[in-house]
Amino acid sequence: MNHPDLTEAQLERYVRNIDVVGMGVEGQQRLLASSVLVIGAGGLGSAALPYLAAAGVGRIGVVDGDHVELKNMQRQVLHTELGRNKAVSGAERLRALNPDVTVEEYPEYVDLERAKELFTGYDLVMDCCDTFGAKFLISDAAEAVGARLVWATAVGMQGQCSVFGVPDAYGNRLYLRDLIPFEPADGQYPKATDIGVLGAMVGQIGSLQATEAVKLLAGYGEPLVGRVMVLDAARGRWSVLPLRKAA
Template sequence: MKKEDVFERYSRQIFIEEIGLEGQKRIMSAKVLVVGAGGLGSPVIQYLAAAGVGTLGVADFDRVELHNLNRQIIHNENSVGTLKVKSAEVFVERLNHQVKYIGIEEKIDQRNVEEILSLYDVIVDGSDNFSTRYLINDMCVKLRKTLVYGSILGFSGQVAILNHQGSKNLRDLFPEPPFDEDIPDCDSLGVLGALPGVVGSMMAIQALKIITGLPVHLNQITLIDTLKWRFQTLDF
C-alpha cells in the first residue's frame, strides 16, 4: 500500500494527537495474538484488523455453529460448519488485506503454549474456560508478555490488563482457578449478543493503547453490568 493510501486509510487514528504517525507505525509493526475467535475474539479481531495491526494471530480449534451467530459477528451463515480460524481469515482479508493473518488451528495446551505465545508482543485472551486462561496467564508471566484479559456472562463482563511491565497477573486477582464444571457459562446461562461487542471493543482499545505506548491503568479490573448499566473499576 502506498504511503498516501496508508494515511488515507488510517487518517482518523493518525489525527489523534496521542497516536499520530509514530503510533500508527507501531500498530502496523505490532504482533498480536488473539486466543479465541468467538464472542470476545470477534470484536477484538475486527477492530485490531481495522486499525492495521501488522501481524494478527488467531488461535481456535472450534467450528462455527448456528448459535454462535448472535454474538460472534465476524462469522455468518455461510461460515457454519467451517473452522473459526478459517472464517476469521476470510473476514480479515476482506476488511484489510495488508494485515498478516496467522490462523492457529489447534487447542492451546501445555504442549504448545510457549511456542505459540513467544512469537507475539501482546496476548489478548478471549478464551471461554479457566484452565486455558490460567495456562495463558502463567506463560505470559514466564515470557514477560502483556496480557489483555476479558470475560462475559449474561449481561456482565470484566476487563483487565495483566502482567504489563511487571504489573500483577491473574493469580494476584484469583489465586487458583475454579473447576470449570462448577462455573456457569454462556452455554448454560446465555449471553446477550451485544455484550461481547462492548467488552471485546474495550479489550481492543486496551491492546491498541499498549501497542502505541499510551498510559494504561494497571492492577485494576473493570466490572461491566449492562443490565443495571453500572461500570466499576476495582484495585487488586
C-alpha cells in the same frame, strides 16, 4: 502532507487513528510494526479482531480449534458460515477487511507448552476464550515467558477486562492468579450454557480489549494495569476495581 514511512493510501486509511490525541503518525507506525496473538475467535474475538485489523496492527495471529455452530451466531459476528474452523473463517474476514495486515491462522487448541512457544513470537497476547481452564493456561503461559496479556471474560450481562504482564505502579507484573488464585471448580461459577450471554455485551468487552491492545502497541494512554474494569450491562454501570500483587 506525505510521510516517508506511510503511503498515501495508508495516510488516508488511518487518518482518523492518526488524528487521535497521543497517537499521531508515530503511533500508527508502531501499530503497523506490531503483532498480536488472539486466542479465541468466538464472541470476544469477533469484536476484538476486526478492530485490531482495521486499526492497522501489522501482524495478527488467530488461534481457535473450534468450528462455527448455529448457537454461536447470536454473538460471534465474525463468521457467516456454519461448520468452518473459527481461526480460518476469522482470518479470511480480517484479510478482506484490511490488506495491510498479515494474518496467521492456527486452527488448533493449545496446551501450555504450545502456548509458550506461540507467545514468544508476538508483541502482545489477547485472551478471548470462554472457559476458566483456558484462561488459567493462557495466563500461566504468558507469565512463564513474560508476555503482555489483555484478559477479559463475559457471561450473562456482566464482563471484565484487565491488562496483565505490564509493570504496575509498584513495579509488579500482575497475572490472572493475582485476581483469582485458583481455578474454581466446575459448578462454582456461572457459564453461558447456564445463564446465557448477551451478544452485544460481549461485543462491548471485546471492543474494550481491542482498545487496550491499541494503546499498548501504539504507546499512548493509560492501560488497565493494576485495575479491572467491570461492566454490569443490566444496570448500565461500569466500575473500576484496583488489583494488587497477591501475597
